Amino acid sequence: MRKHSGTLVAILVYLALALYTNRAALTAPFETLPAPKRHVGGAVAYLYRADQSFVVGNIARTSRAFVVAPWQLGASGLCAPMNRPHTLGEHMFGEGLLGALPFLLTGDPIFTFNAVVVLSTWISAMAMYAFAFYWTGSAPAALIAGLLFAFHPQRLNNPAHLFGFANAWTALALLAAHRLFTRRRWRDATLLALCLCLQLLESFYQVLALTIVGGTYGLFLAVQNRGSIATWAPKVCAVAIVSAAAAWLVLGPYLDTQAAWGLLEGRQRLLAAAPNYLPGRRASPGWIAFVLATIGLLDRVRGRRPHNPEGDDPRVPLAFAGFLLFWCSVKWLPIPGVGSLPGLSRILGDFVPGLGAVRVLAALEFGVWLLFAFFSAYGIVALLERLPRRARPMAVALLAAAVILQTFQPTLARFSFGTIADLEPYRARPPEAEVAQVAKLPAGAVLDLPLDFRKERLRLMPGYLLTAGYHGNPVAACYNSFLSDVQREVQRLAELLPDRRAAVALSALGFRSIRRHHGEPSLHPDIDEVLEDDAYMTLIDETPEVDLYLLKPHPTTEAFASIRDTEAPAIRVALERPRDAVRFRFVAPEDASFRHPDPIEPSDVLLRWHDAAGAVAQESQGKLLLPVALAPRERAERELVVDLPRTPGSYRADLSRAAEPDVVLASRRVTVR
Numbered sequence: 001m002r003k004h005s006g007t008l009v010a011i012l013v014y015l016a017l018a019l020y021t022n023r024a025a026l027t028a029p030f031e032t033l034p035a036p037k038r039h040v041g042g043a044v045a046y047l048y049r050a051d052q053s054f055v056v057g058n059i060a061r062t063s064r065a066f067v068v069a070p071w072q073l074g075a076s077g078l079c080a081p082m083n084r085p086h087t088l089g090e091h092m093f094g095e096g097l098l099g100a101l102p103f104l105l106t107g108d109p110i111f112t113f114n115a116v117v118v119l120s121t122w123i124s125a126m127a128m129y130a131f132a133f134y135w136t137g138s139a140p141a142a143l144i145a146g147l148l149f150a151f152h153p154q155r156l157n158n159p160a161h162l163f164g165f166a167n168a169w170t171a172l173a174l175l176a177a178h179r180l181f182t183r184r185r186w187r188d189a190t191l192l193a194l195c196l197c198l199q200l201l202e203s204f205y206q207v208l209a210l211t212i213v214g215g216t217y218g219l220f221l222a223v224q225n226r227g228s229i230a231t232w233a234p235k236v237c238a239v240a241i242v243s244a245a246a247a248w249l250v251l252g253p254y255l256d257t258q259a260a261w262g263l264l265e266g267r268q269r270l271l272a273a274a275p276n277y278l279p280g281r282r283a284s285p286g287w288i289a290f291v292l293a294t295i296g297l298l299d300r301v302r303g304r305r306p307h308n309p310e311g312d313d314p315r316v317p318l319a320f321a322g323f324l325l326f327w328c329s330v331k332w333l334p335i336p337g338v339g340s341l342p343g344l345s346r347i348l349g350d351f352v353p354g355l356g357a358v359r360v361l362a363a364l365e366f367g368v369w370l371l372f373a374f375f376s377a378y379g380i381v382a383l384l385e386r387l388p389r390r391a392r393p394m395a396v397a398l399l400a401a402a403v404i405l406q407t408f409q410p411t412l413a414r415f416s417f418g419t420i421a422d423l424e425p426y427r428a429r430p431p432e433a434e435v436a437q438v439a440k441l442p443a444g445a446v447l448d449l450p451l452d453f454r455k456e457r458l459r460l461m462p463g464y465l466l467t468a469g470y471h472g473n474p475v476a477a478c479y480n481s482f483l484s485d486v487q488r489e490v491q492r493l494a495e496l497l498p499d500r501r502a503a504v505a506l507s508a509l510g511f512r513s514i515r516r517h518h519g520e521p522s523l524h525p526d527i528d529e530v531l532e533d534d535a536y537m538t539l540i541d542e543t544p545e546v547d548l549y550l551l552k553p554h555p556t557t558e559a560f561a562s563i564r565d566t567e568a569p570a571i572r573v574a575l576e577r578p579r580d581a582v583r584f585r586f587v588a589p590e591d592a593s594f595r596h597p598d599p600i601e602p603s604d605v606l607l608r609w610h611d612a613a614g615a616v617a618q619e620s621q622g623k624l625l626l627p628v629a630l631a632p633r634e635r636a637e638r639e640l641v642v643d644l645p646r647t648p649g650s651y652r653a654d655l656s657r658a659a660e661p662d663v664v665l666a667s668r669r670v671t672v673r
Contacts, residue, residue, distance in 0.1 A: 006139025014125035014146060018118045021156050024423040029114045032425035036157045052160035053462035054479045059116060060109035060469030062096025067104050074253055078465060079478035080445040081509050082486040083599035087257040089480035092163050094201035109469030110429055117159045124168040125150035131171040132377035137307035140396040141380040147403045148289045149373035153413050156421035165366040167206040169199035174217055181221040181232050182310040189235040196243040200250050209325055209367030216321035260601040263482045271331040271343050272362040279416060283365045285372035286416045288403055296378030305378065315375065322371040329364035430467050433543040438471035440541055442550065444512025445474040451494040453487055486600050489628045501631035503536040508556045508593035508629045514549040558597040561663050562589045563627060581639045584655050584666035588630035596628045604658035607642050609651045618645045648672050
């Protein structure tokens with residue numbers, strides 16, 4: 001029992017502190033959310049709450065998917081009807097998995113979020129405890145390392161973006177990697193694969209941190225244990241295959257979206273300044289961690305501390321990995337007496353796929369702090385062994401109290417970290433009438449009105465997405481880092497709703513409900529004409545804030561061949577430009593709406609130029625988003641920039657999809673002069 005008493009103490013202490021940290025919301029966990037006190041009523045309060053509302057709704061969506069249908073994690077839930085909408089921002093799969101049980105028990109998005117905040121803090125602390133205890137063999141040192149890691153104010157004061165610093169599984173992955181290379185057992189390979197997969201479910205920031213630290217340490221382990229390569233190599237290969245498959249499932253869709261839409265690039269990277277890692281600055285690990293980690297690293301100069309069963313000491317390779325991670329997180333790496341080097345992420349930006357979509361690379365600092373906390377455990381061991389045995393419990397108690405005070409006492413927190421961990425609750429639950437209303441929604445996508453993705457109107461989206469956490473249906477609302485043409489097309493249809501053809505096109509896209517929010521001036525004054533037309537939709541519920549309509553389905557086709565328009569007028573283009581835009585017209589059939597088949601994304605198209613004799617004079621290729629939805633007899637135009645024939649004359653340009661080159665979708669008479 002005594003052997004496990006330290007672990008039991010750690011479990012209880014960490015849980016108590018995690019609950020205390022989130023006490024702001026725990027008095028009413030189904031109604032209130034925690035936010036930094038400086039953001040409650042401040043100038044950026046609304047922006048922070050908007051982000052948090054989106055996160056709450058998104059975690060509820062992914063938690064529901066884990067409970068009901070895990071294979072549908074990447075399906076349309078927001079930004080409907082776009083395919084892979086989660087790739088426009090953070091997917092939050094890890095938080096959804098963590099919230100699966102709370103959501104299963106309550107079905108409440110706000111309670112689920114509050115539970116995830118507490119659980120993520122507690123798990124982070126326990127992961128560091130296990131990591132530090134294995135290497136040092138000291139429960140007191142591991143206890144304080146867990147406090148330093150999980151209860152850093154920068155982790156605690158930003159619950160709305162907890163996915164950005166979710167790196168608990170990194171510590172366990174490093175531990176499992178060591179056990180695999182030294183013990184060479186399948187159970188350790190299984191543990192490593194599990195930890196890697198769990199970390200891959202988190203934000204790309206901490207996946208990148210794990211890649212840098214884990215890759216460096218893994219290479220060290222491989223070289224160190226090269227004599228037994230025949231034993232560990234098959235197990236490492238199995239882990240690599242499993243983790244590569246998980247990485248492809250999680251990150252592959254981002255590359256697909258990038259290839260299909262040309263999005264996810266060109267974001268300005270936010271990097272830390274190297275001096276900010278000093279105590280009292282924004283990126284600091286804190287005075288206590290800074291001093292203890294320094295002692296722990298200097299202690300390594302004196303010699304190894306082989307406390308673990310294998311007799312190893314990982315401080316040297318992990319210190320080098322920490323340096324690489326630090327270099328990757330900063331704009332410039334200062335070199336005394338020489339100058340400075342560009343940050344590593346700036347050097348690698350042109351070589352790593354998808355790195356251009358990553359913005360806040362300063363978040364890699366959380367990986368640096370993980371290593372600071374780990375080295376601090378060695379510093380504690382070095383200090384305690386110099387004290388009389390009877391004085392050690394008191395020294396540990398005083399040090400733990402100092403760490404806690406450093407985190408929660410505002411003056412000390414500012415002195416050590418440059419910020420404080422002080423949360424305050426605000427009511428976030430929608431009105432009860434609205435919660436009861438969305439329970440009546442039929443299956444199918446939901447359109448909230450007004451729908452406006454312009455920056456000045458984006459404030460509407462988070463509320464729509466928070467409510468979506470209660471009903472679980474796909475929604476047109478979207479609140480992400482990037483915007484696709486699918487969202488622009490849905491917004492266009494929503495703004496045209498007085499035109500009944502827009503209602504039919506929306507129905508063709510799978511929308512079954514419309515929630516009209518009162519008090520928004522962007523609603524068209526004549527919208528009641530279509531909303532009150534029983535041929536298109538029916539009012540099924542109304543509250544003081546929102547009216548709910550059922551959108552009626554209509555006959556729909558997904559055949560591209562049905563929208564061909566052969567009567568488009570001839571156009572002229574000038575040969576002075578080798579490339580020019582050719583506009584093609586499409587028209588839906590008379591008896592059905594047209595809906596772009598899934599996935600809705602730009603198609604590879606083929607343009608064949610036929611001369612006056614009917615022979616193919618030239619073929620051009622391009623990418624084009626074909627009409628997303630058309631009501632019966634509705635027309636739409638699309639513009640394609642292509643290479644023109646080099647010989648003047650009259651041509652018939654036939655457009656087809658590259659996948660079906662013989663199915664002509666649109667034709668245009670073009671005179672090249």
